[in-house]
Amino acid sequence: MSTDLSARRMREVAIGTKRFEEFCSNFGVAVSITSAPIYLTWRSEQGADARTIQRVIGWHNAGARIRSEQPWSESEAVSRWLRGFHRAAPIGASAQRSDPLYKEDAGALAAACLRPTRSQRLTTAALILANSTALPPISLARLKWSDVRIRASKGWVEVDPPPYGRWVPRPDKPIVVAKGPPGACLIAALRELKPDRQPSPFVLDGIGGRGDMQRIARSLANIPGRATGLWPRPQMTPEELTAVIREANRPTPATARDLALVVLSHQAALTGMEAIRLYQGNLHRDGRTLTVKVQGRREPVHLWANPGSPSCPIDAWEVWTGLLHEQGQTRKDSPIFRAVSGSRIRDKPMTYVALNRTVQARAEQARLTGDYTFTGLRSGFIRGLLRDGVSELHVASRAGLTSLGAVEYHERRESLMTKSVAGMIGL
Numbered sequence: 001m002s003t004d005l006s007a008r009r010m011r012e013v014a015i016g017t018k019r020f021e022e023f024c025s026n027f028g029v030a031v032s033i034t035s036a037p038i039y040l041t042w043r044s045e046q047g048a049d050a051r052t053i054q055r056v057i058g059w060h061n062a063g064a065r066i067r068s069e070q071p072w073s074e075s076e077a078v079s080r081w082l083r084g085f086h087r088a089a090p091i092g093a094s095a096q097r098s099d100p101l102y103k104e105d106a107g108a109l110a111a112a113c114l115r116p117t118r119s120q121r122l123t124t125a126a127l128i129l130a131n132s133t134a135l136p137p138i139s140l141a142r143l144k145w146s147d148v149r150i151r152a153s154k155g156w157v158e159v160d161p162p163p164y165g166r167w168v169p170r171p172d173k174p175i176v177v178a179k180g181p182p183g184a185c186l187i188a189a190l191r192e193l194k195p196d197r198q199p200s201p202f203v204l205d206g207i208g209g210r211g212d213m214q215r216i217a218r219s220l221a222n223i224p225g226r227a228t229g230l231w232p233r234p235q236m237t238p239e240e241l242t243a244v245i246r247e248a249n250r251p252t253p254a255t256a257r258d259l260a261l262v263v264l265s266h267q268a269a270l271t272g273m274e275a276i277r278l279y280q281g282n283l284h285r286d287g288r289t290l291t292v293k294v295q296g297r298r299e300p301v302h303l304w305a306n307p308g309s310p311s312c313p314i315d316a317w318e319v320w321t322g323l324l325h326e327q328g329q330t331r332k333d334s335p336i337f338r339a340v341s342g343s344r345i346r347d348k349p350m351t352y353v354a355l356n357r358t359v360q361a362r363a364e365q366a367r368l369t370g371d372y373t374f375t376g377l378r379s380g381f382i383r384g385l386l387r388d389g390v391s392e393l394h395v396a397s398r399a400g401l402t403s404l405g406a407v408e409y410h411e412r413r414e415s416l417m418t419k420s421v422a423g424m425i426g427l
Contacts, residue, residue, distance in 0.1 A: 009062065012059055013062045013063045013066070016056060016059030016060060017059070017063050020035075020039055020060065023039050023042065027042075033064075033069070033072060033075050033077075033078075034077070036075060036077065036078050036081075037077050037078060037081040040056070040078070040081055040085075044085060050085070053082075057073055061073050098371060098372055098373040098374075098379065099370035099371050099372055099376055100379045100380035100383050100384075101363075101372060101376040101379075102381075102383070102384045102387075103266075103311075103381075103384050105363075105366075105376075105380060106311065106377060106380065108366040108368060109262045109366055110259055110262050110263055110310035111310045111366065112362050112366035113255055113258045113310070114251075115365070116249045117252065121192050121193055122204055123248045123249075124245050124248065124249065125190060125192075125193055125203070125204065126140060126204055127241065127244060127248065128180070128184060128185070128245075129143070129157070129186060129203075132175075132186055132235075133157055133175045140204055141202070142202070143157070143202065144201045144202055144203065145201055145202075146201065147203075148190060148203060150187055150190055150191065180238065181238045183242050183245060184241045184242045184245055252343065253340045253342075253345050254340045256319045256322075257337065257338065257345075258358050259316045259319070259320070260316045260317055261275070261337050261350075261358060262358075262362060263311050263313050263316040264317065265374070265377045266311075266377040266380065266381050267301075267303050267311075267313055267381065268292050268294065268301045269377075269378045269382060269398065269400065270378060271375075271378060272352050272355055274400075275355060275374070276335065276337070276349045276350060276351075276355075277295050277335075277349075278292070278294065278335065279332065279333055279334060279335055280331065280333075280335075280336050281332030281333060282295070283336065285317070288304060288305040288314070289302050289303070290302070290304075290313050290317055291303075294400060296400070320336075321336075323345065327345050329345060329347065335348070335349035335350075337349060337350045337355075339351075339354065352374075355374040358374070359372055359373060359374050359377065360372055378399065382395060382407070385398065386407075386411050392404055392407045392408070395407050
């Protein structure tokens with residue numbers, strides 16, 4: 001029997017047995033299964049949660065089977081103790097409570113994923129500033145908030161000559177910038193930067209502080225002009241500027257992955273394990289339908305297109321897989337949701353911790369108040385179906401639940417929430 005256990009498991013069993021024997025010796029009780037409830041009580045009082053208690057019982061089950069003794073889990077005394085323990089702590093101290101993310105909440109998370117990052121917003125402002133004022137990177141790097149005035153229809157930019165390098169004439173009057181078209185308006189770009197600006201006085205501090213013009217110059221590389229890079233460059237038309245900004249604001253790997261994770265996990269009601277074990281070959285598009293074959297489920301999940309919406313599953317899937325293919329990640333047996341390091345997509349699946357952190361970060365970005373984890377995407381979808389009056393059988397089939405008891409649990413939770421809300425508003 002011992003040969004069937006891994007070396008790591010054998011070490012865990014030996015350590016668990018040694019701790020139990022030390023406990024029995026210190027408290028003067030017999031080293032037998034009759035002392036198991038006393039030992040488990042002591043472990044729970046020391047702060048052990050339900051998961052740890054189950055792990056301890058598993059160690060002693062393995063050790064008892066090696067010694068041809070009765071496993072702890074088959075003891076009536078241990079079973080009675082566990083019933084009382086789980087009644088006092090039904091989900092254990094380590095289990096995370098998550099508020100459900102309904103359809104509207106998941107849509108807010110998806111919209112937050114599509115919002116440009118701070119670096120992209122800074123690049124957008126730098127592109128519009130350079131095109132509107134014809135200022136070189138060194139002047140943009142030294143531009144302060146005190147040099148900029150913003151009004152409803154126009155803005156003013158005061159410029160100092162650079163302290164070194166090629167001299168740029170200083171205008172006699174502040175440069176007046178008129179309000180531009182949507183997506184290429186300097187007034188709107190600067191207003192987006194103001195709420196989250198850092199204590200630094202420089203406007204473009206995120207991509208270049210005082211004297212740091214090289215990073216700003218790289219962000220302006222898409223502006224058409226002379227090959228020598230001389231300034232001022234010819235001014236772009238609004239259409240050309242909008243195209244350049246759109247290219248600069250392309251979804252980053254992290255943004256595209258998070259969007260696909262939120263949309264697909266919510267609409268397919270994925271568990272954490274199902275999301276981690278979802279591979280590229282499990283998804284297939286057929287016209288306006290995206291078919292997801294989830295491991296462990298009897299039937300595939302069919303997701304329908306919703307063009308123009310942030311929650312469109314086909315758009316989210318195609319953007320993310322497009323970036324995967326750009327980096328050569330085309331194997332059908334590779335995970336769809338992967339770890340990302342900057343602009344590089346790694347060939348390893350996300351972890352449970354990464355799933356939770358992604359949802360929490362996007363919920364904070366969407367300004368949702370509550371305790372949210374990855375589980376909230378699944379529970380919110382299930383409770384949303386129940387809230388809409390969908391039958392229990394259809395809910396169980398759609399979410400891959402194997403029993404109606406799980407559906408009834410979500411139905412009770414949704415009923416409690418609905419009644420409490422109705423009571424608060426006097427219904």
